[in-house]
Amino acid sequence: MSRESEQKTYRAESITVTFEARRCLHAAECVHGLPEVFDTAKRPWIQPDESTAERLTEVVRRCPSGALRYELVGGGSEAPDRPTTITRSATGQLTVRGELSVDTPQGARAETRAVLCGCGQSGLQPYCDHAGPCGR
Ligand code: SF4
Numbered sequence: 001m002s003r004e005s006e007q008k009t010y011r012a013e014s015i016t017v018t019f020e021a022r023r024c025l026h027a028a029e030c031v032h033g034l035p036e037v038f039d040t041a042k043r044p045w046i047q048p049d050e051s052t053a054e055r056l057t058e059v060v061r062r063c064p065s066g067a068l069r070y071e072l073v074g075g076g077s078e079a080p081d082r083p084t085t086i087t088r089s090a091t092g093q094l095t096v097r098g099e100l101s102v103d104t105p106q107g108a109r110a111e112t113r114a115v116l117c118g119c120g121q122s123g124l125q126p127y128c129d130h131a132g133p134c135g136r
Pocket of ligand 1: 023024025026027028029030031062063064065066067068
């Protein structure tokens, strides 16, 4: 199965939100930022109709891992941060935001946000999956 096909899609009238579960590092920015949309007790757990596209784009952009993404139905996707920033945690995780081309086993992926493995222990290379010291 390709990584792209592991994305789930949640559609509202003006925005489509996608979620790639394996990339989620449970930072909970989404559930704290917009609990009426992101509620793990509900099925589906993402209900984009419960907010506006403007609020959704703002909260989705807070997702550090890039597990959450969006596209506007009228056209338009997330503008990358400028300048690109890279932050290294004490355990080696690299949090990257900007206009990215991430080299993956499936080829290059255009991204705006990603948390990359810095310790070599992730099973989801090049992305962090909390397998190493950052997850302990
Ligand atoms: S903000 Fe992103 S990484 Fe954090 S819990 Fe939500 S989907 Fe997962």
